[in-house]
Amino acid sequence: DTAVSQTPKYLVTQMGNDKSIKCEQNLGHDTMYWYKQDSKKFLKIMFSYNNKELIINETVPNRFSPKSPDKAHLNLHINSLELGDSAVYFCASSQVPFAKSSPLHFGNGTRLTVT
Amino acid sequence: GQQVMQIPQYQHVQEGEDFTTYCNSSTTLSNIQWYKQRPGGHPVFLIQLVKSGEVKKQKRLTFQFGEAKKNSSLHITATQTTDVGTYFCAGVTGNQFYFGTGTSLTVIP
Numbered sequence: 001d002t003a004v005s006q007t008p009k010y011l012v013t014q015m016g017n018d019k020s021i022k023c024e025q026n027l028g029h030d031t032m033y034w035y036k037q038d039s040k041k042f043l044k045i046m047f048s049y050n051n052k053e054l055i056i057n058e059t060v061p062n063r064f065s066p067k068s069p070d071k072a073h074l075n076l077h078i079n080s081l082e083l084g085d086s087a088v089y090f091c092a093s094s095q096v097p098f099a100k101s102s103p104l105h106f107g108n109g110t111r112l113t114v115t
Numbered sequence: 116g117q118q119v120m121q122i123p124q125y126q127h128v129q130e131g132e133d134f135t136t137y138c139n140s141s142t143t144l145s146n147i148q149w150y151k152q153r154p155g156g157h158p159v160f161l162i163q164l165v166k167s168g169e170v171k172k173q174k175r176l177t178f179q180f181g182e183a184k185k186n187s188s189l190h191i192t193a194t195q196t197t198d199v200g201t202y203f204c205a206g207v208t209g210n211q212f213y214f215g216t217g218t219s220l221t222v223i224p
Contacts, residue, residue, distance in 0.1 A: 042214075045212070107157060
């Protein structure tokens with residue numbers, strides 16, 4: 001059974017479109033995250049939710065909007081996609097917020113290509 | 116700016132050679148975690164170090180946390196082709212969690 005699953009795996013779209021990425025975890029974790037990994041492999045935190053409450057909101061364009069309907073799901077909606085949004089987006093979860101030393105479990109990633 | 120730096124950024128080794136990646140933080144870390152990301156894959160948690168000077172081993176991998184809790188290292192003895200990937204350290208400082216810049220390891224058979 002997949003612990004952290006995100007869909008779709010690949011997303012190719014044109015500039016200006018709106019798209020969503022979905023993430024679900026079946027680990028019973030309280031905290032979920034969205035990370036962006038660029039072409040140089042840098043992992044940058046975007047958002048974090050703990051029990052459906054937003055706890056981290058890094059400097060991310062407001063075209064990106066996370067939504068957590070329950071603590072097992074964290075979706076990411078992106079409006080007006082730009083070329084620079086092309087990257088791999090990883091969803092992750094941890095038992096408690098990572099500041100409390102809880103390992104992160106990552107999904108398989110969504111490779112977003114904006115043309 | 117980036118709080119946790121790793122060196123080298125890239126490393127090519129011949130199979131059987133040793134490999135080390137170093138992780139340096141500008142601030143004292145509460146703990147350090149290490150992750151491995153295979154090509155095309157996702158980061159996978161390897162280990163966590165908490166105590167100053169702590170050393171942990173996993174088969175051919177040796178992890179060390181510095182005495183000042185500002186640096187860490189991962190050493191792989193006698194690399195194998197299965198060791199290929201990018202290794203990330205990640206540290207907690209204050210209420211923030213930072214991933215290192217990563218070291219991409221290529222193992223030449």
